Amino acid sequence: MDDSTLSRLLREFGFSDKEIDIYLTVLDHGEAKASVVADDAGVSKRYVYSVSEELEERGFVSVNDHSVPTTVRAVPPQEVVDSLTEDVERMGPALEARYSRATPQTDQFEVIKSRVTVLKRATALIEAADEEVALSIPHAHLSEVADELRDAVSRGVLVLLVVTGADPGDDLGLEGVATVARAWQEPMPTMITVDRTRSLVAPPEMIARSNSGERAIAFTQRQLAPVLIGSFFGNYWPMAEEVYVAEAHDFPETYDDFRQAVLQATLKLRAGAELTATVRGRPVDADDGPDEITGRVVAVRQGLVEPANNSFPVEAALVVETGAGRYSVGGDGAFVEDYEAQSVVLDLAE
Structure with missing residues (x-):
């Protein structure tokens, strides 16, 4: 020199x-x-x-x-x-830390430049969840959000978790941090969607290395969240191996999150229980019709727990037999089912 x-x-x-x-x-x-x-x-x-x-x-x-x-x-x-x-x-x-200070969560769209901020945003999203969290994260970083996940599960939030870079045969310590957890040895993006509205996605390199130069994207738009959910359930959830499923809830119980209702019904039916459902919502293809149906749950279609029997990745449905006939019931935005549910009350049949 x-x-x-x-x-x-x-x-x-x-x-x-x-x-x-x-x-x-x-x-x-x-x-x-x-x-x-x-x-x-x-x-x-x-x-x-x-x-x-x-x-x-x-x-x-x-x-x-x-x-x-x-x-x-x-x-x-x-x-x-x-x-x-x-x-x-x-x-x-x-x-x-100073560079990565949180911006207001009212932002509709945000480019995130550091791993610290990605994990900070994920933590804040989990803390604010009311109904549902779908999350993929490297197992090496799970501890950074584990307490928030446990709190979410304890308050009744449906937590669907994929840990990456982890051997499904190992003891991964997932009990209590998720409702359903899967593990996959391969890397995948860190993704989180909360209450079908707020989402974040970060490339694998950004979480693996603090100076990767990669960028993450966070957004708060109900119209875009289904795209990320579709990728989560379509591309990654089926590839990971189921390693933990929480015990079923006690009934009766009211669910505003339809995937949670489908999961709990699935667990109860597989345990040999007979269930009834009271569903508030609307018919999908009719301008008028009942805003509430009640009947016996005779089947489910889902891919949340194994064995899956859904016909497409995001399908989650109840089949309810009523006095007026049999209805297939889907959640928010249902389009192939007969009925779109806004809330579901599940109970054991007498």
């Missing part, structure tokens, strides 16, 4: 031109009297004393003012580099 390049780099560390001259002079001598440094650098001896004290505070030189005459000694360059590197590494987390 030539002198001009070295001088430019020292300027980037805040050195003035005269400070550079003094420091390089000290380096050339290794150790020298202040008068020698002053003569070689073309400055006054008083200025050498002043600058040397500042350089000593910054770890570049040491000043021996206990002897006469005073001498200035260069700190070995490798020690200087090691100290600067340590300082930069210590600054990193604080700089990243």
Whole structure:
């Protein structure tokens, strides 16, 4: 490295031109009297004393003012580099945290630049969930959102979790952090959708490496969330292996989240229970019709737990036998079913 390049780099560390001259002079001598440094650098001896004290505070030189005459000694360059590197590494987390401060969640669309912010957003979304969380996350980072997931499960939120980079045969510690959990050894995007409205997606490299240069996207739009849900259930959920399913709820229970109702009905039916459902909603293809149906749950179609029997990835449906006939019931936005549910009350048949 030539002198001009070295001088430019020292300027980037805040050195003035005269400070550079003094420091390089000290380096050339290794150790020298202040008068020698002053003569070689073309400055006054008083200025050498002043600058040397500042350089000593910054770890570049040491000043021996206990002897006469005073001498200035260069700190070995490798020690200087090691100290600067340590300082930069210590600054990193604080700089990243300030850079990644949360923006208001009212933003409709946001580009996120750091892993810290991705995990912060995911945590905030889980904390705010009322009904449903669909989340994929590397198992190595699960602990950073595990407490929030447990809280969500305990307050009745449906938590559908895929942990990636994990062997399904290992003990992954997923009990209580999800309603249904799956594991997959392969990497996949970190994705979260909450209450079918708020979503975030980050590429695998962004979570794996803090300086990947990748970007994540967060959005709060009910029209776009189904696209992410479709990708979650269509591309990744079937590839992962089921490793945990929570126990079924006690009935009667009212569900505003239809996938939760389908899951709980599935678990009860497979345990041999007979169920009734009271569904409030509307017929899909009729302008008028009952806003409530009640009957026995005779079948489910779903891919939430194994064995799946859905005919397309996001299908979740109840089949309810009423006195007026048999209805297939879907959730919000149902289009292939007979009835679109707004809420479901499930109970054990008498």
